Amino acid sequence: MTPKIPAGIPQTNYRLVRRLSAKLLTLFGWKIIGNFPAEKKFILAxxxxxxxxxxxxxxxxxxxxxxxxxxxxxKSIFVWPLRWFLEKIGGVPVDRKHPQGVVGQMVDVFNNSQSMILALSPEGTRSKTKQWKTGFIIIAKQANVPIIPISLDFRKKEVEIHRPYIVQDDIQQALMEIKRQFVDVCAKNPHLV
Known part of the structure; x- marks a missing residue:
């Protein structure tokens, strides 16, 4: 079952690519469960x-x-001839040395956008890590946007869209609550979780 996409969520209109991608997911045995909220701006974790x-x-x-x-x-990869392509597919250049930092830059991007979905990996790496980064939570709080946890379960071959999470004041508490959504999820390489 394909999730319903509420009006207002940023979308493309690539019908052929859409059909081909859906066929490939089906061919590989993957399914998508859950639904997106009717929000115009959010972060996909x-x-x-x-x-x-x-x-x-x-x-x-x-x-x-x-x-x-x-x-x-x-920012260093957003140079000619790649810049146009990267921006076309949704890339936003960030300068790690910027006075506002990456968080401040992304909050500005959210605040200057009518609608936006920011997708990221909370771990910030494919390697084994004990602690997730908190930048995505701080961005969500400062930009006043929800976080939608998305789990990739390689055992079940399920991509699950979880309920939106609204960040309150405690960043560490938010991190623990979001991480709970992924407790029973089987990674491609479980030994790296």
Whole structure:
């Protein structure tokens, strides 16, 4: 079953790519469960991230749902001739040395957008890590947007869209509550979780 996409969510209109991506997901045995909230701006926290396959499955899901997703990239890669392409597919250049930092830059992007989906990996790496980054939670709080946890379960071959999470004051509490959504999820490489 394909999730319903509420009006207002940023979308593309690539019908052929959408159909091809949906067929590939079906061919590989993947299904998408859950639904998106009727929000125009939010952050997709996609986890667990232990393999390049996570990116491939995520892109197929994004394309099969016609979602127009934004992602962050180092400013240094946004140069000619790649800049136009990266921005066209949703890339936003961020300068790690900027006075506002990455968080401040992304809050500005959210505040200057009518609608926006920012997709990221909370771990910030494919390698084994004990602690997730908190930047995505701080961005959500400062930009006043919900976080939608998205789990990639390689055992069940399910991409689950979880309920939106609204960040209150306690960043560490928010991190613990969001991480709970992923407790029983089987990563591609479980030993890296």
């Amino acid at each position: 996609v986890a667990p991230h232990t393999s390049n396959w996570d990116f491939i499955v995520s892109v197929l899901v994004m394309l099969s749902l016609n979602l127009k997703v934004t992602f962050m990239g180092k």
